[in-house]
Amino acid sequence: MYNYIIKRLILTIPTLFGAAVLVFVLMRLVPGDVCEVRMAGFGTFADPEAIEICRENLGLNDPVLVQFGQVMWGYLTLDLGVSMWTGQPIVDEIGLRFQLSLEIAILATLVAILIAIPLGTISAIKQDTWIDYVVRAFSIAGIAMPSFWLGIMIILGLLITTQALFGTPWMPPIVYVSPFEDPLGNLAQVFWPAVATGYRYSAVATRMTRSTLLEVLREDYVRTARAKGLLEKIIINRHALKNAMLPVVTIFGIEFAFLIGGLVVTEQVFNLNGLGKLFVESVLTLDFTMTQQLVMLVVVIFVFMNFLVDLLYAWLDPRIRYG
Amino acid sequence: MRFLKSTLVVSFALGLAAAWAGGAAAGETPVRGGILKFVVGSKIPSYDAHMESTFGMIHPIRPFYSLLIRVNPENPSSPTDFVCDLCEGDVPAATNNGLTYTFKIRKDVKFHDGTPLTAHDIKATFDKIIFPPEGVPSTRKAFFSSLDSTTVPDDYTLVFNMKYASGAFLPAVAAPYNFVYSKKDLDENGYAWHQKNINGTGAFTFVEHKPGAYVEGKRYENYHHEGKPYLDGFRAISAPKMAVRLQAIRGNRAAIEFRGFPPKARDDLVKALGDKIVVQESDWNCALQFLPNHRRKPFDDVRVRRALTLAVDRRAGSKYLSKIAIVKTMGGVVFPGHPLAATEEELSKIAGYWPSIEKSRAEAKRLLKEAGAEGLEFVLLNRGVDQPYRVVGTWLIDQFKKVGLKVTQNVLPSPAFYDAVRKKHDFDVTVYFNCQSIVNPLADVSAYISDDIAGNNYAGYQDRTMDKLFDQMNRASDPAEQRRIMRLYEKRALDEEALQFITLWWYKINPHRSYVKGWKIAPSHYLNQHLDNVWLDPDLM
Numbered sequence: 001m002y003n004y005i006i007k008r009l010i011l012t013i014p015t016l017f018g019a020a021v022l023v024f025v026l027m028r029l030v031p032g033d034v035c036e037v038r039m040a041g042f043g044t045f046a047d048p049e050a051i052e053i054c055r056e057n058l059g060l061n062d063p064v065l066v067q068f069g070q071v072m073w074g075y076l077t078l079d080l081g082v083s084m085w086t087g088q089p090i091v092d093e094i095g096l097r098f099q100l101s102l103e104i105a106i107l108a109t110l111v112a113i114l115i116a117i118p119l120g121t122i123s124a125i126k127q128d129t130w131i132d133y134v135v136r137a138f139s140i141a142g143i144a145m146p147s148f149w150l151g152i153m154i155i156l157g158l159l160i161t162t163q164a165l166f167g168t169p170w171m172p173p174i175v176y177v178s179p180f181e182d183p184l185g186n187l188a189q190v191f192w193p194a195v196a197t198g199y200r201y202s203a204v205a206t207r208m209t210r211s212t213l214l215e216v217l218r219e220d221y222v223r224t225a226r227a228k229g230l231l232e233k234i235i236i237n238r239h240a241l242k243n244a245m246l247p248v249v250t251i252f253g254i255e256f257a258f259l260i261g262g263l264v265v266t267e268q269v270f271n272l273n274g275l276g277k278l279f280v281e282s283v284l285t286l287d288f289t290m291t292q293q294l295v296m297l298v299v300v301i302f303v304f305m306n307f308l309v310d311l312l313y314a315w316l317d318p319r320i321r322y323g
Numbered sequence: 324m325r326f327l328k329s330t331l332v333v334s335f336a337l338g339l340a341a342a343w344a345g346g347a348a349a350g351e352t353p354v355r356g357g358i359l360k361f362v363v364g365s366k367i368p369s370y371d372a373h374m375e376s377t378f379g380m381i382h383p384i385r386p387f388y389s390l391l392i393r394v395n396p397e398n399p400s401s402p403t404d405f406v407c408d409l410c411e412g413d414v415p416a417a418t419n420n421g422l423t424y425t426f427k428i429r430k431d432v433k434f435h436d437g438t439p440l441t442a443h444d445i446k447a448t449f450d451k452i453i454f455p456p457e458g459v460p461s462t463r464k465a466f467f468s469s470l471d472s473t474t475v476p477d478d479y480t481l482v483f484n485m486k487y488a489s490g491a492f493l494p495a496v497a498a499p500y501n502f503v504y505s506k507k508d509l510d511e512n513g514y515a516w517h518q519k520n521i522n523g524t525g526a527f528t529f530v531e532h533k534p535g536a537y538v539e540g541k542r543y544e545n546y547h548h549e550g551k552p553y554l555d556g557f558r559a560i561s562a563p564k565m566a567v568r569l570q571a572i573r574g575n576r577a578a579i580e581f582r583g584f585p586p587k588a589r590d591d592l593v594k595a596l597g598d599k600i601v602v603q604e605s606d607w608n609c610a611l612q613f614l615p616n617h618r619r620k621p622f623d624d625v626r627v628r629r630a631l632t633l634a635v636d637r638r639a640g641s642k643y644l645s646k647i648a649i650v651k652t653m654g655g656v657v658f659p660g661h662p663l664a665a666t667e668e669e670l671s672k673i674a675g676y677w678p679s680i681e682k683s684r685a686e687a688k689r690l691l692k693e694a695g696a697e698g699l700e701f702v703l704l705n706r707g708v709d710q711p712y713r714v715v716g717t718w719l720i721d722q723f724k725k726v727g728l729k730v731t732q733n734v735l736p737s738p739a740f741y742d743a744v745r746k747k748h749d750f751d752v753t754v755y756f757n758c759q760s761i762v763n764p765l766a767d768v769s770a771y772i773s774d775d776i777a778g779n780n781y782a783g784y785q786d787r788t789m790d791k792l793f794d795q796m797n798r799a800s801d802p803a804e805q806r807r808i809m810r811l812y813e814k815r816a817l818d819e820e821a822l823q824f825i826t827l828w829w830y831k832i833n834p835h836r837s838y839v840k841g842w843k844i845a846p847s848h849y850l851n852q853h854l855d856n857v858w859l860d861p862d863l864m
Contacts, residue, residue, distance in 0.1 A: 030738065030739070031738065031739045031742035031743070031746075031747075032738035032739060032741050032742035032746075033738075036738070036741050036742070036745065036746075037737065037738055037741065038368050038375070038376070038377070039374070039375070039376050039460075039462055040376065040741065040745070040779075041376070041377075041737060041741060042376045042377050042378070042758060045462075045463060045465065045466070045759065045766075045769070045770075045778075045779050046376055046462050046778075046779070047460075047461065047462050047463065047464060047465055047778065048778045049460075050374060050460035050461055050462045050464075051460075053458055053459070053460040054374075054460055056458070057458070057460075085366065085368050086366075086367065086368060086369065086534060087368075087369055087518060087519060088519075088534060092534075093534055093535075096533065096534060096535070097535065152566065155570055155574075156570075158574075159570060159573055159574055159595075163595070168575070169573055169574050169575070169595070169596075170574055171570055171571070171573070171574030171576060173576065174362075174560060174562060174567065174571050174576045174577070175536055175537055175558075175560055175576075176533075176536060268563065268564045268567070269564065269566070269567070270567075271560075271561075271562050271564065271567045271571070273533070273535040273536040273561070277535065277563070278535060280563075281366055281535070281563065284736070284737065284738070285366065285738075286738045
């Protein structure tokens with residue numbers, strides 16, 4: 001098992017390096033630069049000399065290889081640099097938003113697990129009954145419905161409903177409150193985006209749970225268990241579900257990693273000051289340094305989640321461990 | 324449907340009535356207290372207004388600073404009414420044949436760190452803006468090209484010595500970017516200190532900035548305008564999505580957004596909230612232009628360029644586009660309503676503004692035929708932002724089609740758009756915009772002079788007659804003479820040489836919660852943002 005873990009860890013190094021090179025090159029291919037956007041992007045007069053000074057100060061006039069060397073040296077010395085837009089350390093900018101993104105990701109995953117596993121299981125057990133049809137329709141709707149659209153509908157629904165019921169429209173707070181300062185205020189803010197995101201996320205997992213469970217339920221060992229007279233509950237919980245969870249765990253792992261840095265649209269819709277919103281803003285302002293580090297953060301999270309999923313695989317299926 | 328329509332009309336009428344009531348707020352007694360929450364749609368780069376351009380910095384940071392002079396907060400819609408902020412009495416008139424401006428500085432002003440303000444601070448500020456040391460960016464120093472030097476005869480007198488008399492100077496001084504910094508801060512901490520630190524003399528002191536979330540300020544008890552500010556504080560909430568800003572006002576998470584909403588958003592808010600919403604509207608100091616690329620054939624031919632402007636029915640556009648987009652007023656190169664702007668009669672003599680669109684389009688077809696450009700196909704470059712760019716861009720294509728032109732639209736995200744227009748000059752015709760803060764036509768029309776001088780002319784031409792007229796206009800001290808030259812300049816730019824064109828001027832619509840009092844709309848979203856006269860009416864909250 002230790003050899004397996006070490007092998008997996010070593011493999012992450014070329015992956016991270018490749019990602020860093022790719023992101024650096026891609027960012028330099030995008031036309032324009034942050035100084036142009038920052039000083040002349042609002043239609044007001046901007047002195048060309050001031051724009052040039054800005055470029056010089058940010059190192060945008062340096063040769064690309066020098067810029068690349070600086071990025072790599074930063075990784076080696078664990079210095080992520082400063083944002084080209086705000087001039088603030090990137091570690092601070094990310095740290096400020098990480099808590100919120102992590103909280104939403106965890107809540108959305110919880111919502112997804114709470115919906116997907118019971119519904120997927122019931123749907124498989126009650127295959128081709130009206131319950132199965134309802135669950136399938138519910139999950140297909142979740143896949144078809146973009147979470148940003150659902151988010152907008154949730155906010156509008158809340159505004160309209162609360163105005164109709166109480167005379168005053170209400171919407172979730174648009175400024176983040178830490179759960180340690182105001183748990184209720186925090187919940188009021190993060191609950192709705194977690195539902196909007198968790199529903200779509202659960203839809204994929206529900207369908208996956210259903211289909212893998214159906215497959216497992218047709219396996220010989222399940223038939224044997226039934227022939228032995230085991231209770232259906234035990235067969236499902238102890239024998240079938242655990243084995244059916246392999247692909248479902250993969251989905252949860254990948255989706256969780258995606259959610260931390262990828263709640264781009266949902267964070268915008270609910271005005272959550274998370275990593276997704278920062279991502280959009282840094283891309284729009286051509287903040288190369290910030291975008292580079294955010295992409296790398298997502299890559300690191302993906303690599304780490306994949307690593308965790310691999311470990312879970314090994315735990316769930318001993319053949320992987322010993323193979 | 325009819326019910327909905329009539330409800331909307333009634334609600335809107337109520338809103339406008341309430342807006343009128345808001346305008347009458349001068350007769351009401353302001354109430355002290357409360358926190359104003361407002362939403363801002365753009366991100367703060369640094370806190371240094373001398374180098375930044377975005378309203379995303381002005382809206383949350385301006386309340387911490389004062390200016391030497393500012394637009395009159397009680398009459399901000401006037402493009403020519405300036406009052407003293409840090410100076411005493413009235414804004415001084417120029418003496419010595421327009422070559423000297425002498426400002427008496429208030430003696431009762433202190434920076435938030437307790438340092439008393441003197442004329443030396445204001446001199447240091449304007450010297451940083453106008454004569455920055457090498458390597459210090461100053462985005463608008465060109466607006467002060469008529470200034471020779473600043474001197475401080477005593478601690479409370481500041482003198483601007485001009486190279487030549489210029490009507491553009493005072494408005495440039497009143498620009499909202501000219502935050503007054505402490506000389507001590509500049510001397511001790513360097514010219515970059517204000518990018519990350521705040522120490523002003525404004526109505527509010529800095530409390531906290533959570534990047535990407537909000538900026539908070541609280542009342543400055545030693546503020547130099549007696550009795551102000553009325554608010555206990557403010558919170559500027561970052562909200563990049565327009566839908567969020569709109570819903571925030573609807574859900575009372577914020578009371579106001581100072582930039583502006585499209586007509587539909589205004590109607591939705593008024594419909595949902597009735598008299599809880601007040602709407603203020605104004606012409607906006609932003610001209611939505613379209614620029615032919617003079618570097619490319621056949622747009623190097625004046626006949627083809629004239630045909631482009633003649634194809635556009637601005638009168639009908641004003642009527643219909645103003646229902647769906649943030650544009651409205653037909654105008655020439657000068658902000659409509661300014662004394663230097665063309666009257667309706669004067670405009671009617673300019674190609675593209677003739678009263679008869681049939682006559683215009685017949686002439687456009689004739690010119691295209693003469694130039695051998697009948698059925699010309701080209702690409703209209705546009706910025707990937709709905710309001711007003713894409714809406715007006717789509718309308719423009721239809722206008723060009725009416726004279727037989729075949730136009731397709733290429734919409735690019737903002738950075739790629741700027742790159743194509745400003746750096747690569749890679750376009751046939753592009754939608755563009757000339758947005759300024761303070762209304763200062765003598766400086767604002769600099770975009771029409773030759774591109775090797777202007778720095779913000781992207782149409783790619785050199786026209787020395789335009790340069791000469793611009794220079795003459797800026798050196799003319801007599802407003803009547805300025806106006807006469809402006810007409811020649813405008814006629815040459817829009818008609819005779821058809822250098823670049825204006826579709827319509829932007830139109831600013833600010834629906835806000837009716838309990839917000841004292842704030843009055845200005846012709847720019849950069850103006851009147853000191854918030855010292857804003858108060859919250861507890862009876863309406």
